[in-house]
Amino acid sequence: MIRFEIIGTGGYVPKKILTNADLEKMVDTSDEWITTRTGIKERHIAREDEATSDMVIKAAEEAINEAKIDREEIDIVIVATVTPDTAFPSASCWVQKGLGIKNIPVFDISAACTGFLYGLIIGGSLIQAGTARTVLVAGSETLTKITDWKDRGTCVLFGDGAGAAILRKTERDAGLLGYTWHADGSLGHLLSLPAGGSRLPASETTVKEGLHFLKMQGNEVFKYAVRYMGESAVNAIKKAGITSEDIKLFIPHQANIRIIQSTCERAGIPMEKTYITIDRYGNMSAATIPVSFRDALREKLIKRDDIVLFSAFGAGFTWASLVLKY
Numbered sequence: 001m002i003r004f005e006i007i008g009t010g011g012y013v014p015k016k017i018l019t020n021a022d023l024e025k026m027v028d029t030s031d032e033w034i035t036t037r038t039g040i041k042e043r044h045i046a047r048e049d050e051a052t053s054d055m056v057i058k059a060a061e062e063a064i065n066e067a068k069i070d071r072e073e074i075d076i077v078i079v080a081t082v083t084p085d086t087a088f089p090s091a092s093c094w095v096q097k098g099l100g101i102k103n104i105p106v107f108d109i110s111a112a113c114t115g116f117l118y119g120l121i122i123g124g125s126l127i128q129a130g131t132a133r134t135v136l137v138a139g140s141e142t143l144t145k146i147t148d149w150k151d152r153g154t155c156v157l158f159g160d161g162a163g164a165a166i167l168r169k170t171e172r173d174a175g176l177l178g179y180t181w182h183a184d185g186s187l188g189h190l191l192s193l194p195a196g197g198s199r200l201p202a203s204e205t206t207v208k209e210g211l212h213f214l215k216m217q218g219n220e221v222f223k224y225a226v227r228y229m230g231e232s233a234v235n236a237i238k239k240a241g242i243t244s245e246d247i248k249l250f251i252p253h254q255a256n257i258r259i260i261q262s263t264c265e266r267a268g269i270p271m272e273k274t275y276i277t278i279d280r281y282g283n284m285s286a287a288t289i290p291v292s293f294r295d296a297l298r299e300k301l302i303k304r305d306d307i308v309l310f311s312a313f314g315a316g317f318t319w320a321s322l323v324l325k326y
């Protein structure tokens with residue numbers, strides 16, 4: 001068990017909402033197709049001048065207020081994102097600057113939709129090891145800034161947002177009861193941002209060819225997501241030494257309602273125990289789980305000592321499932 005307590009959570013989504021009806025005017029699609037194939041009805045879109053760290057700062061401030069701590073008590077900041085403000089400084093450095101906290105280590109995690117779960121494992125482990133007492137873990141994305149608005153196969157799927165949690169050392173019987181985390185880089189080509197890195201630096205040609213936009217072979221990704229989220233959820237439950245009946249709430253990554261339904265079937269979790277936000281947010285990658293967790297807590301669906309299951313799958317490929325005792 002990795003012992004820690006979550007003492008505060010926060011979330012932020014930009015004001016601007018893009019509905020399926022709006023998308024019908026932009027590409028050859030329909031509300032009916034998007035709703036039945038994905039479960040998405042609307043998503044939030046960051047302003048032109050709004051970056052990934054701006055959203056983390058808002059989510060983190062809510063979490064700090066809820067935790068009733070001074071921000072100086074934070075020992076480490078971890079930001080999970082694949083859409084940082086800049087390649088460097090890291091998004092976490094931008095966040096540190098925005099929060100005005102000095103003299104602590106901060107770093108980013110690049111694990112796409114699985115990033116926040118990687119962050120909980122790493123943040124919790126740092127507390128367990130005695131390296132930190134209080135860790136801020138955030139997931140934030142501005143995927144709509146790397147979206148090709150002419151590609152109907154991807155542009156209907158994504159939304160922007162940020163979520164944060166404050167982890168603290170505790171003597172309580174709380175934290176991660178069990179988890180599995182994985183990656184398979186050999187499948188990376190199925191979901192990637194081809195240009196802008198050292199393999200293919202940004203140039204006039206890469207922009208002309210649209211290689212600075214996210215590319216995805218959706219139906220291939222779908223097959224792996226269904227298989228790996230299901231398998232890892234079952235294994236995390238086993239490792240935690242519990243049964244699926246012990247789970248109060250399942251908060252999966254939300255890329256597609258059909259992936260979630262299939263994961264629930266494989267893991268033996270009824271949809272009634274599964275928290276769904278995809279209709280209102282779309283896929284916010286690393287932000288989906290922390291924002292959904294915050295919303296579920298605000299709806300009082302989880303109380304202290306309840307067991308929550310998280311499961312995610314994303315680019316890399318990366319995937320993970322965690323059993324948390326809140």
Ligand code: ACO
Pocket residue numbers: 028029030033034037038112113152153154156191217218219220221222225255256259283285313314315
């Ligand atoms: N509107 C209307 N028709 C569409 C749209 C659209 N927006 N998009 C695709 N279609 C069409 C296709 O052109 C195709 O038409 P055809 O049969 O005439 O060729 C048809 O619909 C079926 O296309 P598929 O791609 O096979 O559709 P599928 O049922 O697989 O749904 C989707 C596509 C929603 C992308 C699905 O594959 C999916 O959810 N994939 C997984 C996404 C995911 O989990 N990503 C990982 C996380 S993201 C991250 O890490 C950043």
